[in-house]
Amino acid sequence: EDQVTQSPEALRLQEGESSSLNCSYTVSGLRGLFWYRQDPGKGPEFLFTLYSAGEEKEKERLKATLTKKESFLHITAPKPEDSATYLCAVQASQAAGNKLTFGGGTRVLVKP
């Protein structure tokens, strides 16, 4: 069974204090790993898709990396508007269709 574990569960940062979020996964062949951001009461907002180990993607203060067992989301010099829950999900190559298996998320609070 596919499994995704995110750590830490919660993270409190001062504005400008860089940090990393971890997503460990076990999947029967990785088709894709996805990062989303979710604000309270809203649907997840797409951030990145990673397909193979060694791949990296960047967007503003966020950078996602992928190895064969885990992915990291690095937040550089965060601002209060980066406060959100960050969700990691995997799609298995043996799964029919587009089923995503999600981790529990990391709640990030950035204080000014």
Place this chain on the structure above:
Amino acid sequence: KAGVTQTPRYLIKTRGQQVTLSCSPISGHRSVSWYQQTPGQGLQFLFEYFSETQRNKGNFPGRFSGRQFSNSRSEMNVSTLELGDSALYLCASSSGVSGGETQYFGPGTRLLVL
């Protein structure tokens, strides 16, 4: 392009009733997936429809069902509601043509069962 839309945004029902939720995907997208989000279980996959056919199904009881129309709009139905069905129901769309595609989520329908 307009994003994924879901209606209604909020619903209050009582135990034993049934409910139907609607999802309109991004124009041109043919795959619609449904997820349930609760504080205890997180985001869990319900089912996916592609070209009016269910392509995959999660581990939910038969009370949860869905369908997709020829214009790719999708509905999900929950019969005989239980208190534990209170959740945020999210719909996501993608082109559906190949695996590994990004899914784009709607704002969700918040269901409260009393």
